[in-house]
Amino acid sequence: MAAIEVLDLPKNVKLFESLNIFSEKEVVARKHIYLEFYAKTINIEGLAAHNLVSTNVIPSALKHQLDVAKVVSQTKAALPKIDISAQEKHLAHVTNLVNDLIKENNQLHHALEQAEHKHNDVIELARHYRDHVKTALEKVREKSDALEDIVSDEHWSIPKYSEILYIK
Numbered sequence: 377m378a379a380i381e382v383l384d385l386p387k388n389v390k391l392f393e394s395l396n397i398f399s400e401k402e403v404v405a406r407k408h409i410y411l412e413f414y415a416k417t418i419n420i421e422g423l424a425a426h427n428l429v430s431t432n433v434i435p436s437a438l439k440h441q442l443d444v445a446k447v448v449s450q451t452k453a454a455l456p457k458i459d460i461s462a463q464e465k466h467l468a469h470v471t472n473l474v475n476d477l478i479k480e481n482n483q484l485h486h487a488l489e490q491a492e493h494k495h496n497d498v499i500e501l502a503r504h505y506r507d508h509v510k511t512a513l514e515k516v517r518e519k520s521d522a523l524e525d526i527v528s529d530e531h532w533s534i535p536k537y538s539e540i541l542y543i544k
Contacts, residue, residue: 377414377506381499383407411502415491418505418513422488425513429481432533433520437474440527444470470526477519484512 382388384400384407392398398406444467451460487508494501524536 377502380407380410380414408498411498415498415502415505418509419488419491422484422509422513425516426481426484426488428534429477429516429520433523434474434478434481436531436533437470437477437523437527439531441470441474473519473523473526477516477523480512480515480519484509484516487512
């Protein structure tokens with residue numbers, strides 16, 4: 377994105393013209409096309425990630441969270457004097473990750489919606505995708521990856537990286 381933004385600087389246009397590669401109009405047109413392509417690519421990635429997280433990752437993580445909560449609750453009821461602080465800590469960790477993922481996924485959705493209002497200026501649109509959508513995508517990915525490492529295979533509804541890479 378940074379390289380595309382400076383493509384039509386006078387010194388770059390002069391270089392392209394001096395080497396008979398592109399005219400100024402061609403450089404400006406290519407910049408516009410590259411920015412549009414960048415924005416559309418990030419948009420597709422964002423929409424796909426939001427959908428995947430909403431329909432697979434969050435439901436899978438919530439099922440795991442529920443199972444852990446049941447175990448903690450039933451163990452406390454059956455053995456009130458036993459220390460299960462590690463299990464409670466695990467439940468809190470899973471719960472916090474799920475909660476954070478839901479928040480981050482909502483932020484991603486909001487950033488994608490905001491992009492719809494920036495369609496008049498391709499530079500502004502591409503910057504929005506770079507600064508907001510891509511940043512939100514990275515945060516969603518971070519939380520999803522953390523949950524993938526924790527959630528049991530029986531609840532995880534999509535292939536895990538280890539399965540994709542034939543480790544399992």
